[in-house]
């Protein structure tokens with residue numbers, strides 16, 4: 001049999017969308033066939049579900065991805081901004097070695113109280129500290145004394161300061177180290193012209209900034225609400 005003859009390709013040569021559309025049935029399949037949620041995170045998710053802001057927490061498959069990524073990277077010095085009740089904090093902390101240290105910052109003590117309760121029950125070997133503070137001030141102070149010293153930064157706080165967090169994280173990371181940014185597809189609104197609100201536009205601006213930033217390499221994943229991995233060159 002003859003091979004297919006090559007077809008003419010448009011000048012644009014746009015990639016073809018081969019990303020699986022995840023409806024609820026497929027999502028349930030994914031959860032049932034790949035997620036191994038530790039009891040402590042299941043308990044934390046149950047407690048968090050009582051709050052109307054529960055959807056701010058990472059979902060289990062994203063938490064598990066975070067645990068996998070961190071265990072592959074084996075970072076020694078970690079910063080997280082945006083703890084909420086601690087799903088991401090514990091997902092990261094579980095993968096850290098004994099020598100590692102992590103600072104997790106949130107501006108609301110009531111969320112940190114919940115996070116600390118579950119952190120104490122989690123199987124965590126590293127030293128993990130939570131701090132109730134404004135993330136922007138914490139990062140600005142750290143840039144003065146701890147520039148280029150972090151191995152991994154997770155950004156999941158307010159959108160208003162997102163571009164500042166990105167620029168500060170670049171200064172805090174060691175060359176070759178990674179940051180991970182959550183919500184970079186923002187419920188899909190980034191690609192929908194009907195949305196012209198402040199937060200959507202900030203996320204769009206961040207995505208464009210990262211895409212054109214010669215200092216970094218990146219990968220944007222359509223998992224959860226969109227996760228972008230950024231690696232400093």
Ligand SMILES: C[S@@+](CC[C@H](N)C(=O)[O-])C[C@H]1O[C@@H](n2cnc3c(N)ncnc32)[C@H](O)[C@@H]1O
Pocket residue numbers: 056057058081082083084085086087088089105106107108111133134135136156157158161
């Ligand atoms: C999307 S939630 C974080 C979710 C969390 N990563 C998880 O997996 O559950 C965002 C958090 O950022 C915190 N936050 C918002 N603005 C902040 C700021 N300027 N400084 C510190 N924390 C802030 C909020 O209190 C909230 O808990």
